[in-house]
Amino acid sequence: MSNLSVAEKFISINGEGRRAGELAVFLRFCKCNLQCSFCDTQWANSDDAAAEIMTINQLTDYVVSTGIQNVTLTGGEPLLQKNIGLLITALDSIGLNIEIETNGSVPLKNFTPFSANTSITMDYKLPGSEMEQYMCLDNFSYLTENDTVKFVVSDLKDLNRAKEIINTNHLTEKCCVYFSPVFGKINPETIVSFMKEHTLNKIRLQLQLHKYIWDPKQRGV
Numbered sequence: 001m002s003n004l005s006v007a008e009k010f011i012s013i014n015g016e017g018r019r020a021g022e023l024a025v026f027l028r029f030c031k032c033n034l035q036c037s038f039c040d041t042q043w044a045n046s047d048d049a050a051a052e053i054m055t056i057n058q059l060t061d062y063v064v065s066t067g068i069q070n071v072t073l074t075g076g077e078p079l080l081q082k083n084i085g086l087l088i089t090a091l092d093s094i095g096l097n098i099e100i101e102t103n104g105s106v107p108l109k110n111f112t113p114f115s116a117n118t119s120i121t122m123d124y125k126l127p128g129s130e131m132e133q134y135m136c137l138d139n140f141s142y143l144t145e146n147d148t149v150k151f152v153v154s155d156l157k158d159l160n161r162a163k164e165i166i167n168t169n170h171l172t173e174k175c176c177v178y179f180s181p182v183f184g185k186i187n188p189e190t191i192v193s194f195m196k197e198h199t200l201n202k203i204r205l206q207l208q209l210h211k212y213i214w215d216p217k218q219r220g221v
Contacts, residue, residue, distance in 0.1 A: 002083040004059065005030040005051040007044035007076060010220040011066055015210030016180060017099055017121045018148060024070035024099070025063050029084070032077040034103050036129040038154065038182045040216070044076045056083060060090050074101040085111060092117050105134040108142040120147040126161050128154035128182065140169045147175040150206075154182040159194045172202035179203060183211050 007028045014024045032045035043049065054062075063071050071091055078084055079102050088111075091098050098118040102108075104125055114120070122139060125131040129152065143149065149171055151162040162179065171177050179191050191205055 002056045002086050003053050004056070004081045004083055004087060005049075006054050006059070007041075007049060007051060008220060009052075009059075009062060011068060012220070013209065013213075014070065014072060014099070015208045016150070016178075016206050017072070017101070018119060018176065019070055019097070019099065020206065020209060022070055023068050024072045025066050025068045026072050026074060027059060027063075027078075029073070029075045029078045029081050031080050032075055032103065033080060034077070034105060034125070034129075034131045034134060036103075036125060036131050038129065038152065038185065040183075041076065043219075049076075056087050056090050059087060060094065063091065063096065064094065069095075070097045070099070072099045072101060075103075077103050077106060079106040079111065088114070088118060103131075104139060105131075105136055107136050108139045112142045113144075114146075116146065118146070121150055122147065123150050123152060124162070124165055126151060126153060126158040128152075128158045128185075132161075137169075140171065140174070143171075143175040145175060148178060149175055150178045150180055152180050152182055153191060154185045156190070156194070159191065163198060163200065166200075166203070177203045178206045180206050180208065183208060183216055 007030045009027050014020050014022050030044055030049040030051045092115050101121045104123045153159050181188050
């Protein structure tokens with residue numbers, strides 16, 4: 001059967017990404033292949049994380065029942081789910097706006113191209129995450145103007161490395177690029193000052209809205 005391991009499902013606003021501030025249905029999947037230093041969903045990452053096993057039909061029925069047009073696939077790492085491609089196709093067939101949040105280590109060549117209704121929000125893990133060595137640089141070749149690369153930064157070292165990656169790979173010419181601070185680790189004003197100092201056009205600062213609206217550790221928001 002086409003089962004997937006779901007850590008939680010809920011309705012909220014998109015806290016980040018292209019549709020930040022809009023209502024979305026969140027499908028959070030279990031398991032992740034990385035262990036970022038700042039991870040806020042470690043409870044969903046392990047192989048034995050508490051999970052609800054759901055079929056593709058059950059998941060699509062749930063999403064449709066909400067009446068919400070935006071659906072965010074997140075984790076953990078959603079692209080590790082064996083049947084995630086089938087779910088994406090099923091959600092796309094009913095005309096939903098799909099956002100896939102992926103950590104940058106899983107090869108996108110196994111999944112792309114996606115339809116115009118589907119966008120990728122891909123992290124590039126910087127030194128502060130302690131996971132940069134696992135990044136799949138080939139993924140940049142598969143990004144389009146529908147997609148986003150997000151750099152979660154914790155300090156000036158991260159910002160300088162992000163600038164290097166952006167320039168080397170010409171990312172602002174391919175897709176949208178965001179800087180997002182590690183919550184409580186770096187002042188957003190520091191990021192803005194860096195952007196001004198280096199005249200970083202076409203890069204956006206984005207704060208995680210859900211962490212300002214609710215308790216940063218609260219689930220299901």
